[in-house]
Amino acid sequence: MSLHQTVLVSDWASPGGTTLFLSGALELDTAQRNDLAARGIQVEHMRVVEVAGDGPAIDVRLEDGRALRFHGLFLQPRTRPALALAESLGCALDEGPLGPFFRTDETKETTVRGVFACGDVARGMGSVAFAVGDGARAGMAAHQSLLFRPAE
Numbered sequence: 001m002s003l004h005q006t007v008l009v010s011d012w013a014s015p016g017g018t019t020l021f022l023s024g025a026l027e028l029d030t031a032q033r034n035d036l037a038a039r040g041i042q043v044e045h046m047r048v049v050e051v052a053g054d055g056p057a058i059d060v061r062l063e064d065g066r067a068l069r070f071h072g073l074f075l076q077p078r079t080r081p082a083l084a085l086a087e088s089l090g091c092a093l094d095e096g097p098l099g100p101f102f103r104t105d106e107t108k109e110t111t112v113r114g115v116f117a118c119g120d121v122a123r124g125m126g127s128v129a130f131a132v133g134d135g136a137r138a139g140m141a142a143h144q145s146l147l148f149r150p151a152e
């Protein structure tokens, strides 16, 4: 996902202004190296030991002593639902590109009848617009399930 993110971010940067730090987390194959080079993205293999600065400049210090300065730094962490309740109810999880999320159907009902989920906990990729839309869908479906669904 960091490769994917690097290409997205480089589309907003000045040509040659994007660097991907691998920091020992990833080995690139030839096709990946060629693709990044063709897009003008620099690749830094040296391990990152420190990131400093909270203003317009961010300094990334490397294990070999070099320090590189950037206007911004993007990370691609993994995420997981913080709520243990849904898991304890037995709601199934799917594995997404950024981490696990609750499996839902088109009404946002999880694999457990009567339990609905929306937003980042129930999607592979987050966005405010998707979360709001999913919330409306889940709210309507939950309400209707209370009114019209026969009790088991």
Ligand SMILES: Cc1cc2nc3c(=O)[nH]c(=O)nc-3n(C[C@H](O)[C@H](O)[C@H](O)COP(=O)(O)OP(=O)(O)OC[C@H]3O[C@@H](n4cnc5c(N)ncnc54)[C@H](O)[C@@H]3O)c2cc1C
Pocket (backbone or CB within 6 Å): 082, 083, 084, 118, 119, 120, 121, 125, 126, 127, 128, 129, 131
């Ligand atoms: C750095 C960053 C930048 C982003 N930029 C954009 C952007 O530009 N545009 C865009 O559309 N989206 C953006 N997103 C994604 C967007 O923020 C999320 O998709 C959206 O906020 C998801 O909404 P949500 O309500 O599902 O979850 P959240 O906004 O995460 O809300 C969940 C809430 O539940 C609370 N909570 C968690 N556990 C519990 C618990 N056990 N009990 C009670 N409360 C609990 C949390 O504290 C939180 O307030 C960005 C996300 C990040 C991290």
